[in-house]
Amino acid sequence: MLFKVENLKVSYGKIRALHGINFQVDEGEIICIIGANGAGKSTTLRAISRLVPVEGDTRMTFMGKNLLDYEADQVVSRLGISHVPEGRRLFGNLTVTENLKLATFARKDTAQIANDLERVFTIFTRLHERSDQKAGTLSGGEQQMLAIGRAFMSGRKIMLLDEPSMGLAPLLMMSVFEALKQINEEGTTILLVEQNARLALQFASRGYVLENGNLALEGTSEDLLANPEVKKAYLGG
Amino acid sequence: MTYFLQNVVNALQWGSFYALIALGYSMVYSILMLFNFAHGDIFMVGSYIGFGVAAALVALSAAGVVVLPSWLIFTLTILVTMILTAMLGMAVERVGYRPLRDAPRASAAITGLMIGIILETGNLAILGARRVRFPDLIESVTYEIGGVYVTNKKIMIVVVSLLFMVAMQYFVSKTKWGMAMRAMAYDYLVVPLMGVSINSIARLTFAIGSALAAVAGILYGIAYPVLDPYMGVLFGWKAFVAAILGGRGSIMGATLAGFLLGFIEIFVAMVFPSTLRDLIAYSIILLILVFRPHGFFGEPYSAKLRL
Numbered sequence: 001m002l003f004k005v006e007n008l009k010v011s012y013g014k015i016r017a018l019h020g021i022n023f024q025v026d027e028g029e030i031i032c033i034i035g036a037n038g039a040g041k042s043t044t045l046r047a048i049s050r051l052v053p054v055e056g057d058t059r060m061t062f063m064g065k066n067l068l069d070y071e072a073d074q075v076v077s078r079l080g081i082s083h084v085p086e087g088r089r090l091f092g093n094l095t096v097t098e099n100l101k102l103a104t105f106a107r108k109d110t111a112q113i114a115n116d117l118e119r120v121f122t123i124f125t126r127l128h129e130r131s132d133q134k135a136g137t138l139s140g141g142e143q144q145m146l147a148i149g150r151a152f153m154s155g156r157k158i159m160l161l162d163e164p165s166m167g168l169a170p171l172l173m174m175s176v177f178e179a180l181k182q183i184n185e186e187g188t189t190i191l192l193v194e195q196n197a198r199l200a201l202q203f204a205s206r207g208y209v210l211e212n213g214n215l216a217l218e219g220t221s222e223d224l225l226a227n228p229e230v231k232k233a234y235l236g237g
Numbered sequence: 238m239t240y241f242l243q244n245v246v247n248a249l250q251w252g253s254f255y256a257l258i259a260l261g262y263s264m265v266y267s268i269l270m271l272f273n274f275a276h277g278d279i280f281m282v283g284s285y286i287g288f289g290v291a292a293a294l295v296a297l298s299a300a301g302v303v304v305l306p307s308w309l310i311f312t313l314t315i316l317v318t319m320i321l322t323a324m325l326g327m328a329v330e331r332v333g334y335r336p337l338r339d340a341p342r343a344s345a346a347i348t349g350l351m352i353g354i355i356l357e358t359g360n361l362a363i364l365g366a367r368r369v370r371f372p373d374l375i376e377s378v379t380y381e382i383g384g385v386y387v388t389n390k391k392i393m394i395v396v397v398s399l400l401f402m403v404a405m406q407y408f409v410s411k412t413k414w415g416m417a418m419r420a421m422a423y424d425y426l427v428v429p430l431m432g433v434s435i436n437s438i439a440r441l442t443f444a445i446g447s448a449l450a451a452v453a454g455i456l457y458g459i460a461y462p463v464l465d466p467y468m469g470v471l472f473g474w475k476a477f478v479a480a481i482l483g484g485r486g487s488i489m490g491a492t493l494a495g496f497l498l499g500f501i502e503i504f505v506a507m508v509f510p511s512t513l514r515d516l517i518a519y520s521i522i523l524l525i526l527v528f529r530p531h532g533f534f535g536e537p538y539s540a541k542l543r544l
Contacts, residue, residue, distance in 0.1 A: 049429075049430060050429075051426070051429065051430075071429070071434065072429035072430070072435075073428075073429040073431075073432050073433055073434040073435070074432075074434075075429075076429070076430060076431065076432035077432035082430070083430045085427055085430060089424055089426075089427040089430075091419070091420040091423045091424060092423060093419055093420075093422070093423045093486070094416065094419060094420060094423070098416055101413070101416065102413070102416050102417060102420055102431050102433070103431045103432065104432075105413055105417060105431055105432050105433045106432040106433070107432070150431070151430075154430065154431055154432050155432070
């Protein structure tokens with residue numbers, strides 16, 4: 001097992017967003033968490049990346065290490081947990097290449113960095129064409145590619161993705177997920193959260209359903225896709 | 238004409254001080270969304286530290302312990318003072334600002350004012366009310382070029398300032414730390430996702446800004462050798478104006494605005510009685526800001542202060 005989350009609780013002020021959820025991820029898997037807007041999907045990823053504080057009895061174990069011993073930047077640089085945030089959050093004032101290089105800030109393996117940069121430009125050839133352009137001038141699809149490429153550069157053990165399909169036309173969406181599949185086949189475990197449940201479940205091997213800060217269901221993608229409740233609530237009947 | 242050129246020389250020198258101080262203001266403001274109102278006082282402390290270091294080196298040299306040529310004393314004074322003042326800046330960040338990073342911006346702003354007062358009165362408590370005199374590190378030589386008088390000190394001040402500004406521009410645009418600073422100015426909340434520690438970039442920003450203020454303090458001491466604990470107040474405010482006028486996130490903007498301020502002040506004083514200098518100069522700047530509220534190079538930005 002790569003990663004285990006036990007009793008994850010997060011509150012924003014007096015409002016509790018996550019009520020103590022449990023899940024685990026095995027090495028090499030593609031896992032999705034689906035749920036409605038406000039169910040706590042993004043909060044789950046932010047808690048793993050240590051961007052929001054967790055409450056007392058939360059336990060998160062990553063490759064045998066206590067995740068809570070690490071600061072947000074160390075989660076990336078020491079544990080290799082990368083995160084593609086909601087809305088991509090690129091540095092629009094930096095060029096495409098600068099965005100990718102910034103993600104390697106803490107890395108010392110210069111030769112490998114050059115290889116990885118090449119790899120990103122091979123997977124996303126569009127980024128290569130635009131490498132000297134400011135990230136703020138990219139189209140929505142290119143921005144999502146850059147956000148994924150940036151995560152790829154920062155850490156490779158597991159990639160957390162927050163709504164990668166958001167705002168993308170169907171065809172572009174498919175090519176982004178194709179690229180993610182490729183990255184996964186090269187050894188990166190993937191944990192993604194999605195509102196687009198059908199797409200996420202077609203892509204992932206297992207899934208969890210998050211409802212109002214609690215995990216309501218879990219199972220293989222086939223089971224969830226066939227589940228009448230999931231069908232009714234998330235797949236449009 | 239010579240009178241005009243004479244004033245250009247003076248404005249360049251005066252603008253150098255503003256520009257160097259404005260850089261630190263601008264960096265902290267851009268990167269941390271913070272008005273470091275103690276910055277003018279860090280300039281003052283830098284000047285005093287420079288005085289201490291220079292006086293010590295001059296005394297050592299005079300006593301024959303280590304005989305140093307004056308250019309070496311000058312260079313050592315700048316380097317040692319930059320390091321010590323950078324440490325002061327890091328301490329201010331650690332003690333004063335880091336605990337307030339998620340606090341309302343007004344709390345952080347009054348923290349700056351309080352730290353400023355502490356530095357001024359702390360200086361009074363330690364050194365007393367007497368003014369101190371900055372040692373003469375450079376023997377003054379005056380050149381006459383076509384009726385315009387230029388001292389070697391003025392040339393040196395402008396050249397040293399420009400060197401530091403070019404170095405800063407290079408640092409911010411070409412190094413990975415500079416890249417992290419620019420990223421942080423754009424969207425600091427996701428910077429940790431790049432494996433970059435926000436705290437270390439904040440510390441570095443304060444260190445560099447304070448070191449530049451220290452350079453301004455030494456250069457000021459060389460041009461106007463009498464130091465007093467409140468010398469940083471007005472300078473700080475004016476440099477703050479220059480930082481805003483230059484535009485958020487722009488090194489070039491802060492530099493140019495610093496020089497512009499120097500020019501406006503000197504040339505207003507050339508035409509009007511000097512008691513009206515700041516009244517008229519800052520009315521002009523107010524007018525500029527009315528038409529360019531984001532400053533010269535600042536762009537309207539979407540401050541992303543939430544995840």
